[in-house]
Amino acid sequence: MAQDRxxxxxxxxxxxxxxxxxxxxxGVGILFACSHTEKxxxxxxxxLRSHGTVGxxxxxxGAADDLxxxxxxxxxxxxxxxxxxxxxxxxxxxxxVLAKVxxxxxxxxxxxxxxxxxxxxxxxxxxLTVSDPKPNVRLxxxxxxxxxxxxxxxxxxxxxxxxxxxxxxxxxxxxxTETVAHLSADTDGNVSFGAADPQDRxxxxxxxxxxxxxxxxxxxxxxxxxx
Numbered sequence: 578m579a580q581d582r583x584x585x586x587x588x589x590x591x592x593x594x595x596x597x598x599x600x601x602x603x604g605v606g607i608l609f610a611c612s613h614t615e616k617x618x619x620x621x622x623x624x625l626r627s628h629g630t631v632g633x634x635x636x637x638x639g640a641a642d643d644l645x646x647x648x649x650x651x652x653x654x655x656x657x658x659x660x661x662x663x664x665x666x667x668x669x670x671x672x673x674v675l676a677k678v679x680x681x682x683x684x685x686x687x688x689x690x691x692x693x694x695x696x697x698x699x700x701x702x703x704x705l706t707v708s709d710p711k712p713n714v715r716l717x718x719x720x721x722x723x724x725x726x727x728x729x730x731x732x733x734x735x736x737x738x739x740x741x742x743x744x745x746x747x748x749x750x751x752x753x754t755e756t757v758a759h760l761s762a763d764t765d766g767n768v769s770f771g772a773a774d775p776q777d778r779x780x781x782x783x784x785x786x787x788x789x790x791x792x793x794x795x796x797x798x799x800x801x802x803x804x
Contacts, residue, residue, distance in 0.1 A: 617801045622793040623737070623747050625656065625699070630664045632697030632740070634671050634683075636733075638705040644779060645670075648705045648733065651787045659795040666697055685743025692740020699746060703735035705786070707779050729778055730754045733786040751789035753782050 625631055633653065638644040653665055668674045668691070671683070678694050680687035688700055708730040730752065737747040755778050 613803060614800050615803050616798050617803075619797050619799050621660065621796050625660055625663045625794065628739075628746075629698030630666055630696070631737075632666045632668050632691065632695050632700045634668050634674050634700070634702040636703040636705055636735075637671060639707065644705060644707070644783065647780060648703070648783050648787065651783055652703065652735075652791070655787050655791050656794055659791060666695060668695055668697075671702070685738075688738045688740055688743040697740055700738045700740050701735065703733055703790075705731065705733050705783075707731045728754050728756050729782075731779060731782045731786060733790050735790055747793065749790050749793060751786045753785050753789070755782060 633649065635645055636649045636652065638648060649667075653667070657663055657665065674691060674695075675681060675683070675687060678687060678690035680690060683702060691700055692698070731754075732750060732752040734750040735748065736745055738744065739746050
């Protein structure tokens with residue numbers, strides 16, 4: 578008996594399918610060829626060189642006169658390292674500058690007067706604030722060990738004014754905390770202790786505060802997708 582035979586007909590894909598597939602592959606290739614990632618130099622957010630001469634008043638630091646000069650000089654060096662060629666005129670202490678223009682505080686009128694007296698286009702001033710050591714005690718959840726210490730906190734706030742108008746062009750603040758003493762003990766009788774001079778710690782904090790505060794004056798690199 579003859580077996581039934583089935584006739585299988587294979588359809589060939591229409592030519593339009595191959596055309597579309599080829600176009601898709603070519604399109605993806607072109608896309609990857611035209612779009613790639615590059616390392617791009619981003620200019621500083623605040624370019625002081627475009628503002629003419631910068632007058633800087635010695636930063637205030639409360640009763641710590643040595644810190645006042647330290648933070649001012651550190652700030653000048655950091656800014657000029659970030660923007661070589663920026664013109665900075667050191668004006669001296671705040672009280673001295675205000676006395677010269679016959680003003681009692683840094684208000685818009687005083688800023689305009691300082692601009693005229695010293696012939697500066699913008700004025701910069703900052704305030705360094707340091708705290709006394711603050712105790713800090715921590716107990717473990719099982720009450721088997723204890724850690725105690727003392728922390729200091731320092732903050733730096735700076736402002737930049739336009740002397741023609743007295744308006745604020747830029748402001749920034751940075752803050753940092755550091756331990757100056759520590760004590761740890763446990764129920765097994767293990768005890769450790771260490772302490773540092775707070776004034777030395779304040780001086781060591783200054784470069785970190787200044788670097789964080791001057792971020793907007795530095796250019797930086799970023800990876801960006803370009804076409």
